[in-house]
Amino acid sequence: MSDARRPGQYQVDAPPARHAVLEVLGLRCEVLHAAFGAQRFERHYHDGFSIGVVTAGANVFDYRRRRVEVPRGALCLAEPGEVHDGGLARMAWSYLDVQLPAALLRELARDVELDGVPSFAAGGFDDPSCARELVHWLQLCLHPRHDVMACEEAAVQALTRLILRHAEGVARLRLPPDDRVARLALELLHDTPHAPVALETLAAQAGASRYRVIRAVSAATGLPPHAYHLQLRLQRARDLILVGLPIAQAAAATGFADQAHLTRAMRARAGLTPGMLRVR
Template sequence: MTHDWSRYWRSPDRPIEAMHAHFERHVYHRHSHETYSFGLTETGAQSFSCRGGAHTSAAGMVMAFNPDDPHDGHAADALGFTYRIVHLGPELVAGALADATGRRTGLPLFDSPVVDDPALAYALRALHAALLDGGTTATALRREELLTAAVASIVRRAATRQPGSKAGDSTGKRVARRARQVLHDRPTDDLTIDDLARAAGASRYAVYRAFQAEYGLPPSDYQRQLRLRKARALIAAGTPIGEVAAATGFADQSHLTRWFTRCFGLTPGAYRRAAQQR
């Protein structure tokens, strides 16, 4: 008998979401988020692949995912793991850093997805607990303070590229970004690799290779992520799940539910209830 459980919280007006969960049997399908995602493993250990490598986050370790970082995940043993994770929109991270430094500094880059740092773990747990308590013990002002402190601490202690620095460009990156723009412009269309190749001005193989290298997913998987993100927004807004499935390019409600659960760790219905609680 499985003992998997999860609690989810979503801000009604800001790009902040948080989950507290224990998984023994659930296996995350390879997916990504449009947000920065910072997790803390509380008990047990979870294994996952990210950025071409295999990683394990044991109790007390922090995970740091950049926006669009593809990753999966599962329990490292039969005992499972308990973890907390906070998803923060890039604009919110930039704003928190501005609050901490007094000026807009751009966005950071995290190279290592696992960080063993007790100070970071403490800051992240404090923020997460304040978000999930629904204002019972932490005031709105206190939550803002914890958010600013946690983001500043994570960037200062774990970011590889500090805000303000710029990464170089290349032909492969440009090809990948042109293909990506087509997917963002037409997320529910039945696109082919030829459609992407024409838009990118490159061969089908070049598009596939460049896209995989830049974003860690093939274009079809990336398109599914876009559909799931749109589905989350519609579900949070109160749209019936069956209508959401039709509007986001899924075959039916069960198809959407299957992929939603595999990628986010909870069903669309549970996500809708978490959104409505606020």
């Protein structure tokens, strides 16, 4: 795989090292963004899946008796218990990596009607769209004030795409839009303008998997559930401010962490701030 930049490839700056522990669907995961020198890593294994995107240089390692070379922008993956090393290119490199339990991938595979823990024969994948989704998810998680619901939704989308594209021995499913699922999920979102709604709650309401809910709502509205619901909450906050409610109270009434959180969200989507709406 070439290290040349591919069309549409994202840009990730070299980090200082960052680490975060988070929960996805109730299961503990660890995220690491780190740069390495030319040191070589001894042979080791992970208890869960290790999935990462190389953000600079190249990660070269021995995996299942093969030499794997993963350039910038591609994914590296090691399954639980598989012994491997690293840093064999003897060059500086960095990656954005997540360690996650096998039970999480098994649950997401079940969402798309697959049975068991997915297996991946290769240790590296050159798949820009998968890499972009994984980077988007993990960068959300590393933000010091990350939105839990947005992170969970991004996790489902990134990991399900990886399973559908690269897990061995499974059909590449393409689930059609489901009007009933979208309708039930959207009803709950419209009825809950005062707080974020968990993806698990939406799935239970619609009687469908998390993945199917994301697909159905996206097909119906053009936005995934979290982004669509954020728009509803912003509109509700705007209405409250326009009738004279203080901004901090409007933020609390629509499930934002504080006034600054509401301000950032509104400016990013409408180009104005809550202060510009205040009745004078």
